[in-house]
Amino acid sequence: MKNITILGATGSIGGSTLDVISRYPDRFRVFALTAHRQIQCLEELCRQWQPRYAVVSNEEDAIQLRQNLSDIPTEILSGKDALCDVASDAEVDMVMAAIVGAAGLLPTLSAAKSGKTILLANKETLVMAGTPFMKTVRENGACVLPVDSEHNAIFQSLPETVRQVMAKGDFYDSGSLKYGIQSLILTASGGPFLNTPLETFPQITPQMAIKHPNWQMGRKISVDSATMMNKGLEVIEACHLFNVDANMIEVIIHPQSVIHSMVRYADGSVLAQLGTPDMRTPIAFCLGVPERLNSGVTPLDFFSLNHLSFVQPDLKRFPCLQLAFDAIQMGGNATCVLNAANEIAVAAFLENHIRFDQIAQVVSETLSKNSSQADSDTIESLIDVDQTSRQYAQRLIKSFQAA
Ligand code: NDP
Ligand code: MG
Secondary structure, three states, X not given: OEEEEEEOXXXXXXXXXXXXXXXXXXXXXXXXXXXXXXXXXXXXXXXHHOOOEEEEOOHHHHHHHHHHOOOOOOEEEEOHHHHHHHXXXXXXXXXXXXXXXXXXXXXXXXXXXXXOEEEEOOOHHHHHHHHHHHHHHHHOOOEEEEOOHHHHHHHHHOOHHHHHHHHOOOOOOHHHOHHHEEEEEEEEOOOOOOOOOHHHHHHOOHHHHOOOOOOOOOHHHHHHHHHOHHHHHHHHHHHHHHOOOHHHEEEEEOOOOOEEEEEEEOOOOEEEEEOOOOOHHHHHHHHHOOOOOOOOOOOOOHHHOOOOOOEOOOOOOOHHHHHHHHHHHHOOOHHHHHHHHHHHHHHHHHOXXXXXXXXXXXXXXXXXXXXXXXXXXXXXXXXXXXXXXXXXXXXXXXXXXXX
C-alpha cells in the first residue's frame, strides 16, 4: 500500500490522478488532498477519499470545512507550511505535484528534501529553480517521475539505465553521446491558433484561448499552449530533467497530439511513445512504474486517425517560444524571470486586462529589464527574483491599461 499526497487535487491533473487511483484501492491510499479556491470540490473529495489531511490556503475556508466535515476523521489544515508538511510527512511515499505555477515550488521542494517519489506535473518548479531543485532531489535520495506528457514520453523512450539515474537527479554523460542519444524531440500541438490569421490575434478572447483542440487542461496551461510558451517551459523542463543542453532538444509541431514525444538515437532509430491524448496515461505510468496500470484511457485507434503531420514552429507567430529560447541562452536567473512574467501576463489576459498578443510583450520587457547573468542558484534568491519580476510585470500591465 502506497500513501500518496495530491497537491492540487481539485485541478485537472489532480482529478485525473484520483481517477487512476480509484481503479487500484488495494495499492494506493490517499494521505492528503490540497486545494486553493474550490473548497466545495475539496469537501466532496474528502467525503469520497477520507484522507488523513486536507489542506486549503485560507484559515477561514479551513474553519468552514472543519464544520462541514465534522463527521469524518480528515484533519483540515491551512496555509503554505501545511502544504509542505503533507508533502514531507514520514508516512508519505509519493507526492503528486500538481499545483499550478510558482505556488507549487515550496511544497514540491519539501517533498524532495524528504526523499519522496515526486510525480512532477508542476513544470514551473523546474523553470523557476531547476538547478537547486534537482540538486535537492539528488542530495536527498528523492526520485522525480515526469508527468508532463512529453517528458513522460521521452522518459519511456530512453534506455532503462538512463531512466534509473535520471529519476534520481543523477547525471548521465550526455555530452559524450553515451547510449547513442542524439536528441530529445518534443512534440507540440501548436494549440488553437496554429492556423489563425496573425492579424486577428489581438481579438483573441480568453474563451477562445482556453479551448485546446486535443487536451482538457487547467486555464493557465491552456493559455500557455495557445501562445506556445508551454513548449518553451517544456524545453527548460527537459534540460533539467534529462540533464541536457537546449541544443539537444528539437521542437516539432504535430497537431494531432498522438506522438507524445521522441528520442533520436545515433543509429538512425527514433523511439516514440504514442497514445490517445489523455493525461491518465502518463499519470498511470508514474504511479505504476515498472508495472503498467489500467488508466481507463481509450485505446488508440489507428484506423480512425486520418494522418499524422509535422510542422516547423513559426517563432514569429509564437514569440513566447522564442522568448523561452532567449531566456535559456541568457542563463543566470532568466528562466525564473520568464516564468514570473508569464504567470502575471496570463492571469491579466484571463481577466481581460491585456490582449492575447500583449502576453509576449509583458514577458519580453520584464525579461530584458530583470534578468541577470549572476549565479542565482539558491531557492531564496530565486524566490526574490520571482517576486521582483512579478511586481515589474504588474506595473507594466498597469501602464498598458493607462495608455
Ligand atoms: P488546474 O488549474 O486545473 O489546477 C491547479 C491546482 O492547483 C488546483 O487544485 C488549484 O486549486 C491549485 N492551486 C492553484 N493556485 C494555488 C495556490 N496559490 N496555492 C495552492 N494551490 C493552488 O491546473 P492543471 O491541473 O491543468 O495543471 C497543474 C500543473 O500541471 C501545472 O503546473 C501544469 O503546467 C501541469 N500540467 C498540466 C497538464 C494538464 O493536462 N492539465 C499537462 C502537463 C502539465 P483550486 O482549483 O482549488 O483553486
Ligand atoms: Mg506537456
